[in-house]
Amino acid sequence: MPVAGNWYLSVPSFPGFPGGRRTRASAAVQGDRPTFVCDMIAIMSDSTFDGVIVGAGFAGLYMLHRLRGLGFSARVYEAGSGVGGTWFWNRYPGARCDVESLEYSYSFSEELEREWQWTERYATQPEILRYLNHVADRFDLKRDIQFDTRVTSAIFDESSNRWNIVTDSGGRASAKFCVMATGCLSTSKVPEYPGIDSFQGKTYHTGHWPHEGVDFTGQRVGVIGTGSSAIQTIPNVANQAAHLFVFQRTPNFSVPAHNAPLASDVDKNWKAHRAEYRQRARTAPFGLLFEQNDKSALEVSREERQRQYEERWGYGGLGMMGAFGDLLFNKEANDTAAEFVRSKIRGIVRDPAVAETLVPRDYPLATKRLCVDTGYYATFNRDNVTLVDTRSTPIEEVTAKGLRTSDAEYELDSIVFATGFDAMTGTLCNMDIRGRAGVTLKQKWSEGPRSYLGVMVAGFPNLFIITGPGSPSVMSNMIVSIEQHVDWIAGCLEYLREHGLATIEATVDAEDAWVAHVNEVANATLFPMANSWYMGANVPGKPRVFLPYIGGVGVYRQKCEEVAAKGYEGFALSACGS
Numbered sequence: 001m002p003v004a005g006n007w008y009l010s011v012p013s014f015p016g017f018p019g020g021r022r023t024r025a026s027a028a029v030q031g032d033r034p035t036f037v038c039d040m041i042a043i044m045s046d047s048t049f050d051g052v053i054v055g056a057g058f059a060g061l062y063m064l065h066r067l068r069g070l071g072f073s074a075r076v077y078e079a080g081s082g083v084g085g086t087w088f089w090n091r092y093p094g095a096r097c098d099v100e101s102l103e104y105s106y107s108f109s110e111e112l113e114r115e116w117q118w119t120e121r122y123a124t125q126p127e128i129l130r131y132l133n134h135v136a137d138r139f140d141l142k143r144d145i146q147f148d149t150r151v152t153s154a155i156f157d158e159s160s161n162r163w164n165i166v167t168d169s170g171g172r173a174s175a176k177f178c179v180m181a182t183g184c185l186s187t188s189k190v191p192e193y194p195g196i197d198s199f200q201g202k203t204y205h206t207g208h209w210p211h212e213g214v215d216f217t218g219q220r221v222g223v224i225g226t227g228s229s230a231i232q233t234i235p236n237v238a239n240q241a242a243h244l245f246v247f248q249r250t251p252n253f254s255v256p257a258h259n260a261p262l263a264s265d266v267d268k269n270w271k272a273h274r275a276e277y278r279q280r281a282r283t284a285p286f287g288l289l290f291e292q293n294d295k296s297a298l299e300v301s302r303e304e305r306q307r308q309y310e311e312r313w314g315y316g317g318l319g320m321m322g323a324f325g326d327l328l329f330n331k332e333a334n335d336t337a338a339e340f341v342r343s344k345i346r347g348i349v350r351d352p353a354v355a356e357t358l359v360p361r362d363y364p365l366a367t368k369r370l371c372v373d374t375g376y377y378a379t380f381n382r383d384n385v386t387l388v389d390t391r392s393t394p395i396e397e398v399t400a401k402g403l404r405t406s407d408a409e410y411e412l413d414s415i416v417f418a419t420g421f422d423a424m425t426g427t428l429c430n431m432d433i434r435g436r437a438g439v440t441l442k443q444k445w446s447e448g449p450r451s452y453l454g455v456m457v458a459g460f461p462n463l464f465i466i467t468g469p470g471s472p473s474v475m476s477n478m479i480v481s482i483e484q485h486v487d488w489i490a491g492c493l494e495y496l497r498e499h500g501l502a503t504i505e506a507t508v509d510a511e512d513a514w515v516a517h518v519n520e521v522a523n524a525t526l527f528p529m530a531n532s533w534y535m536g537a538n539v540p541g542k543p544r545v546f547l548p549y550i551g552g553v554g555v556y557r558q559k560c561e562e563v564a565a566k567g568y569e570g571f572a573l574s575a576c577g578s
């Protein structure tokens with residue numbers, strides 16, 4: 001059946017052009033015979049923009065929408081073949097958000113929010129991807145996005161004050177400003193085991209899951225890693241596989257999601273009070289709406305502590321972190337919550353030896369990303385699941401048949417790497433980004449990332465990073481943080497235009513002071529006690545620096561607003577032609 005609607009055509013790239021431009025052609029239907037009225041198949045010759053945005057996830061899409069609204073010309077480059085970012089790539093079974101769907105969504109458009117209906121308390125990857133496609137279509141964003149195109153370099157030309165962008169298809173573009181919407185968790189990390197190429201079965205990474213899905217029925221599967229993605233995928237793989245071996249180096253704390261269909265009264269209530277909820281999230285410490293109890297865990301009775309923890313465990317989700325005000329600052333207080341979760345693990349897992357291996361002991365609760373699961377610990381009660389402790393018996397090599405640890409060889413048909421990401425800096429440092437005097441971002445960040453407010457870097461004028469290191473980013477509901485950064489950047493660009501300014505650039509002094517502040521705040525918490533990806537500890541050789549800003553989403557927002565209100569305090573601004 002012919003269908004009327006919009007069709008996107010794509011043409012290949014030509015030397016000197018930034019690549020084929022997808023142009024919209026309308027398909028008119030006459031009877032049952034379609035006549036395609038192709039308006040044009042335009043070769044993109046306009047390689048000069050006000051702004052280039054790299055990435056078409058939550059951040060890049062909203063940035064494009066805001067720039068358009070302000071009348072700036074913009075082009076988005078996206079390595080994937082569709083929008084969605086995280087939700088385009090991470091298609092492993094069980095992938096879903098662990099921030100509740102109603103909160104894990106854009107707030108910028110009331111109409112969008114009213115017309116979209118989430119079906120579950122925690123949306124699945126396919127549903128979030130549908131949502132992002134809906135957003136892109138609703139705001140007609142795809143015509144300015146060039147898919148299947150990876151930006152390989154972005155180089156600042158000091159004579160023209162412009163960024164020159166080069167892509168992997170040989171395309172080039174020039175822009176006054178460049179926005180990196182490249183994501184905090186978009187460069188997968190695969191451990192460098194010897195023999196990895198010799199394996200004769202199939203390998204997968206949760207962050208690059210095949211679009212057609214994987215059927216593990218009848219297979220012996222090994223999952224390496226027990227972080228957030230692993231904890232979501234393990235129960236699902238166990239349902240299919242003949243046998244699942246879980247290779248765990250560090251056990252993780254996980255709390256139940258208690259996922260369920262989204263009740264219609266919850267949805268109605270949200271829509272009736274959305275403005276109030278959204279405003280609260282913008283000023284909440286983590287950008288999340290769970291109730292934060294400000295009391296110390298140590299000032300209440302044992303019974304009261306137990307009641308708080310039981311209530312939050314029973315409700316499910318990340319609210320466990322808000323049970324008491326000092327859980328992330330006081331080890332003794334944290335121990336009470338950690339011990340509560342440990343007792344839950346021991347209560348769920350029948351085999352005491354397996355339970356003890358799953359119990360985290362050597363870092364405080366929530367100082368590695370707290371996981372949210374559906375049936376994770378109970379999965380280890382299944383006969384077809386074996387937990388392998390690779391801390392006591394390390395993986396030594398990948399063999400043709402499977403994995404060899406220090407005491408056994410495990411024969412496998414498939415290996416799933418749930419080994420996470422080179423978080424926050426990996427994607428940016430993989431690009432050749434050069435600021436003043438040809439200094440690369442990689443060089444500048446060789447001893448750890450430095451930024452002012454986590455959004456700009458001294459020596460890199462007009463380069464903005466959405467949710468960059470030094471901003472709340474992964475320590476928050478990311479959508480709240482993304483919208484805040486995008487709005488701040490949009491306001492900044494408007495300011496530059498109104499004041500006839502050519503460039504904005506963080507000063508070294510402001511950057512030094514911010515980095516010191518980020519470290520000081522982190523050091524006042526328990527976070528540095530964990531070898532986590534927040535600290536860069538999952539990537540060999542990566543400097544150990546606490547990457548996000550833990551001072552709180554509300555405090556951070558206020559700081560950014562004050563900086564803007566004071567004419568961009570801490571930034572050097574240069575006039576056009578200067």
Ligand SMILES: Cc1cc2nc3c(=O)[nH]c(=O)nc-3n(C[C@H](O)[C@H](O)[C@H](O)COP(=O)(O)OP(=O)(O)OC[C@H]3O[C@@H](n4cnc5c(N)ncnc54)[C@H](O)[C@@H]3O)c2cc1C
Nearest residue numbers: 055057058059079085086097098099150151182183477478
């Ligand atoms: C499995 C998983 C679950 C998550 N769940 C939650 C959650 O519940 N709550 C929460 O707050 N956060 C969650 N996150 C974090 C999540 O990454 C953010 O919430 C959000 O999706 C980030 O959006 P983004 O647009 O900033 O980045 P991304 O979604 O990562 O998009 C970045 C895009 O940039 C593209 N890109 C990168 N480099 C280049 C290049 N050089 N050239 C062209 N394109 C490039 C990538 O292909 C990617 O599509 C989760 C992350 C993962 C991996």
